[in-house]
Amino acid sequence: MAFECGVEPLDRYFRTQAGQDARKRVASCFVLTDGGASPLGFYTLAATSIALAELPHTLARRLPRYPSMPATLLGRLAVDRRYRGRRLGELLLFDAFSRALRSEVATYAFVVDAKDDAAASFYTAYRFIPLTEGGRRLFLPMAEIAKLFA
Numbered sequence: 001m002a003f004e005c006g007v008e009p010l011d012r013y014f015r016t017q018a019g020q021d022a023r024k025r026v027a028s029c030f031v032l033t034d035g036g037a038s039p040l041g042f043y044t045l046a047a048t049s050i051a052l053a054e055l056p057h058t059l060a061r062r063l064p065r066y067p068s069m070p071a072t073l074l075g076r077l078a079v080d081r082r083y084r085g086r087r088l089g090e091l092l093l094f095d096a097f098s099r100a101l102r103s104e105v106a107t108y109a110f111v112v113d114a115k116d117d118a119a120a121s122f123y124t125a126y127r128f129i130p131l132t133e134g135g136r137r138l139f140l141p142m143a144e145i146a147k148l149f150a
């Protein structure tokens with residue numbers, strides 16, 4: 001059975017674009033399976049940056065005066081709707097955290113783009129902070145993520 005998270009743009013991305021993005025090296029796609037034919041969930045990772053001026057002053061004042069900070073972007077995250085509520089979203093999120101932490105390429109923060117308020121509240125439950133007030137781009141410093149694995 002085909003993957004279906006219930007959000008058509010995400011389903012379409014997974015069906016038609018994820019493979020191309022991976023081949024062109026613009027995003028890596030990681031797929032969760034139970035060994036069966038149908039994926040249970042997926043997420044993508046790519047590099048991005050956050051302008052120093054966008055970060056809260058309390059964080060920015062402790063950083064070097066570079067115009068922007070490197071970050072890891074969780075571009076997409078979705079769980080098949082038949083498998084919702086079984087903590088697979090959390091499993092995928094922590095798998096993505098772990099990859100970002102283990103990478104030899106330094107990033108200051110982990111960034112997500114929430115597609116709606118429900119997605120934003122999923123991320124804020126894991127202490128993500130909106131970059132702009134009420135905005136849908138959220139971030140979490142890698143130092144905070146490292147503490148979750150300590």
Ligand SMILES: CC(C)(COP(=O)(O)OP(=O)(O)OC[C@H]1O[C@@H](n2cnc3c(N)ncnc32)[C@H](O)[C@@H]1OP(=O)(O)O)[C@@H](O)C(=O)NCCC(=O)NCCS
Pocket residue numbers: 005006007010076077078079080083084085086087088089090091113114115116118119121122125
């Ligand atoms: C968001 C999504 C990935 C969550 O996956 P899931 O496997 O159902 O979630 P989990 O079982 O891991 O839930 C973990 C926690 O997040 C909460 N949560 C799950 N989905 C949520 C949502 N849409 N909004 C707010 N909180 C949510 C759960 O209640 C749980 O909280 P708890 O610890 O208090 O019980 C999934 O609902 C999905 O694929 N949605 C469609 C695509 C989407 O919105 N992606 C988000 C990126 S744009």
